[in-house]
Amino acid sequence: MNSKSIIETKTNYRWQCRRGMLELDLLLNNFVDKKVDSLDEKQIQSFDMLLSYPDQALLDLLLGNSVSSDSEISKLVSQIRSTPLS
Amino acid sequence: MSSIERRQFDTLIIGAGGGGLRASLQLAEADLSVAVVSKVFPTRSHTVAAQGGMNAALANVLPDNWHWHMFDTVKGSDYLGDQDAIEYMCRAAPKAVYELEHFGVPFSRLDNGKIYQRAFGGQSQNFGGDQAARTCAAADRTGHAILHSLYQQNIRAKTHFFDEYFAVDLLKDGEGRVLGALVFNIHDGQIVIIEAKTTLIATGGAGQLFKTTTNALINTGDGLGMAMRAGIPLQDMEFFQFHPTGIAGRGMLITEGARGEGGYLVNGDGERLMERYAPKAKDLASRDVVSRAISIEIKEGRGCGPKKDHVLLKLDHLGEDVIQKRLPGIRQTCITFLGLDPAESPIPVFPTAHYTMGGIPTNRYGQVVVPVKDTPEEPVAGLYAAGECACVSVHGGNRLGGNSLLDILVFGRAAANHIIEYLKENKYHKVIDEDIVSNAVQRAKRFDLNSEPSPGGDEVKETVAVLRKELKQVMEDHCSVFRDKQFLIEGVDKVEQLCDRMKNVKIDDQSYTFNTAKVEAFELENLMACALATIHSALAREESRGAHSRIDFPDRDDKSWMRHSLYSFENGLDYKPVRTKPLSVESFPPKPRVY
Numbered sequence A: 001m002n003s004k005s006i007i008e009t010k011t012n013y014r015w016q017c018r019r020g021m022l023e024l025d026l027l028l029n030n031f032v033d034k035k036v037d038s039l040d041e042k043q044i045q046s047f048d049m050l051l052s053y054p055d056q057a058l059l060d061l062l063l064g065n066s067v068s069s070d071s072e073i074s075k076l077v078s079q080i081r082s083t084p085l086s
Numbered sequence B: 001m002s003s004i005e006r007r008q009f010d011t012l013i014i015g016a017g018g019g020g021l022r023a024s025l026q027l028a029e030a031d032l033s034v035a036v037v038s039k040v041f042p043t044r045s046h047t048v049a050a051q052g053g054m055n056a057a058l059a060n061v062l063p064d065n066w067h068w069h070m071f072d073t074v075k076g077s078d079y080l081g082d083q084d085a086i087e088y089m090c091r092a093a094p095k096a097v098y099e100l101e102h103f104g105v106p107f108s109r110l111d112n113g114k115i116y117q118r119a120f121g122g123q124s125q126n127f128g129g130d131q132a133a134r135t136c137a138a139a140d141r142t143g144h145a146i147l148h149s150l151y152q153q154n155i156r157a158k159t160h161f162f163d164e165y166f167a168v169d170l171l172k173d174g175e176g177r178v179l180g181a182l183v184f185n186i187h188d189g190q191i192v193i194i195e196a197k198t199t200l201i202a203t204g205g206a207g208q209l210f211k212t213t214t215n216a217l218i219n220t221g222d223g224l225g226m227a228m229r230a231g232i233p234l235q236d237m238e239f240f241q242f243h244p245t246g247i248a249g250r251g252m253l254i255t256e257g258a259r260g261e262g263g264y265l266v267n268g269d270g271e272r273l274m275e276r277y278a279p280k281a282k283d284l285a286s287r288d289v290v291s292r293a294i295s296i297e298i299k300e301g302r303g304c305g306p307k308k309d310h311v312l313l314k315l316d317h318l319g320e321d322v323i324q325k326r327l328p329g330i331r332q333t334c335i336t337f338l339g340l341d342p343a344e345s346p347i348p349v350f351p352t353a354h355y356t357m358g359g360i361p362t363n364r365y366g367q368v369v370v371p372v373k374d375t376p377e378e379p380v381a382g383l384y385a386a387g388e389c390a391c392v393s394v395h396g397g398n399r400l401g402g403n404s405l406l407d408i409l410v411f412g413r414a415a416a417n418h419i420i421e422y423l424k425e426n427k428y429h430k431v432i433d434e435d436i437v438s439n440a441v442q443r444a445k446r447f448d449l450n451s452e453p454s455p456g457g458d459e460v461k462e463t464v465a466v467l468r469k470e471l472k473q474v475m476e477d478h479c480s481v482f483r484d485k486q487f488l489i490e491g492v493d494k495v496e497q498l499c500d501r502m503k504n505v506k507i508d509d510q511s512y513t514f515n516t517a518k519v520e521a522f523e524l525e526n527l528m529a530c531a532l533a534t535i536h537s538a539l540a541r542e543e544s545r546g547a548h549s550r551i552d553f554p555d556r557d558d559k560s561w562m563r564h565s566l567y568s569f570e571n572g573l574d575y576k577p578v579r580t581k582p583l584s585v586e587s588f589p590p591k592p593r594v595y
């Protein structure tokens, strides 16, 4: 991504990652801060898809209580879960 | 001014959590035009986080009736709750549950098909007798189910949504009437003036006031800040509920269920600390008691870890099977956030800011009420509040688990019903003076960089991130579970300095697309207002009641302090009496609160 679109994407994501649960705020914002710049087109699509899920479904995925049948989403979830929290 | 968009509605609702959506549904079904503004997509509101459930005396599992529920709520409030509102809520509770069922909430069932009810702290049969079972739940996702059902019903009823719009300030005329609000679209920064005959604030709590909180980032007390800037005092803000077991340093809630299953707390000496504080109930004593015990241990140097800043919640003795079967959510939360498995190691916990008992003063019709001359509760024309941002007051000094979802639904609906009646008498929009609009627009630019550099040259520029961090730390250090005069005086001083520094906040990002920096500046300003009200009210209240514990005044003092605090920018502190007279039954007079 070029630098302008990175900034725009990041601020857009920052708002999409404001959720109704603290657990989601922490995991998603941490990922946006540290990893979003390095995502490729396909991963961005998966991330957009993930963010469109309802909070409860997102929580179940990110805490490992459920597994997505979509392998791209599932890979992204592992990436979010393995990004160390600051 | 011509470029500013203006819209007109019968009612503007600020907030799309359970409180706002229950009200909007009632209004839309009455064929009124209703706008709901929400800074996040409605189903991402904080109500989604409520897992435990909602109280109603249905008597499906154990004998129960609304009068026992009322007694428990009055006692739980440490006699600061208004008994007329409490009676109203407890009587309305069963109907609120059946309504939700009708809206599509899939409540968990008993084998006989009736709604399942679980036992929660502070619930009794027969006015303080055996444990009651009063909490209705849709598995462990009650809030999610309520929010989604209400949202779908609103879509069907054609409520008009302004999703991802941020409300900045109320519009108020010279006679004190509220005529709507100024909001802006977070996507593109466009301001919209929403003119409304009635406005309902339903913006939720202010858990972000404290460093460690169970609340999501969005809980910044925006409605409370808006009310204060409109000259409305905040009520009982010194009463903030701390949940005893949040994950230390991070805040995520570890439910009471963990202790219910046999988990217990240990201090740095490996001692089972609750045996000393509550020999009978031990780790299942009420929330405020356990939170105070943990704080004392840490203050007296018996905390755990290198900084001795937390205690440990031990579950490993329960065995992996029990943990996996009964507490799977907690296990996953600990593995994800702490990298530890509670089946093997204890969980570091710390009392964590959880619920804002105080808020915008209202009567049981949801009308915002303020003292005017000798009348303590004069309605503000056109303005209503409901939900966690309001102080009705049904929770008084301490909220019972399961009573908040009930509160938001019952009073969201009650406010809507009052609005429907009010609109029959007030059919037309009041004309809004151009001055009011242009002032509001001007004020909405308060964090924009001036295009002209200031004459003095380089003034100090403060950043939102730094101030927010400092504020949360100050509130945690000076105004959390335990309070005393010296500490509070220092805290007041620090909060006031932070409020002064807030005036120097300027936002570098002047773009209009997703300018979250600007949103965060407004949020911080609202948190600052809440902090001022909270810490001033806490310093003034020289007694211990409910969640407000003063080391220097350890007892409850009904003679001097059975009254509500009111704090405003204009007048500082003021007080008004507790409404001790219920609607139809005898009052419950204050008694010592033992469990």
Ligand SMILES: Cc1cc2nc3c(=O)[nH]c(=O)nc-3n(C[C@H](O)[C@H](O)[C@H](O)COP(=O)(O)OP(=O)(O)OC[C@H]3O[C@@H](n4cnc5c(N)ncnc54)[C@H](O)[C@@H]3O)c2cc1C
Pocket (backbone or CB within 6 Å): B014, B015, B016, B017, B018, B019, B020, B037, B038, B039, B040, B042, B045, B046, B047, B048, B049, B050, B051, B052, B053, B054, B055, B143, B165, B166, B167, B168, B202, B203, B204, B205, B214, B215, B216, B218, B222, B223, B253, B354, B355, B386, B387, B388, B389, B401, B402, B403, B404, B405, B406, B408
């Ligand atoms: C982890 C957790 C678990 C809980 N569990 C339970 C439970 O089991 N039982 C129970 O009874 N209670 C529980 N509670 C408490 C309960 O969930 C809340 O008190 C309740 O959901 C608040 O609902 P509300 O409608 O008042 O506000 P919220 O649901 O917080 O909604 C606030 C709304 O206001 C909007 N808003 C805020 N500011 C602005 C602004 N400036 N402009 C535009 N929109 C704005 C938001 O977008 C949102 O839509 C729990 C709380 C927490 C933190």
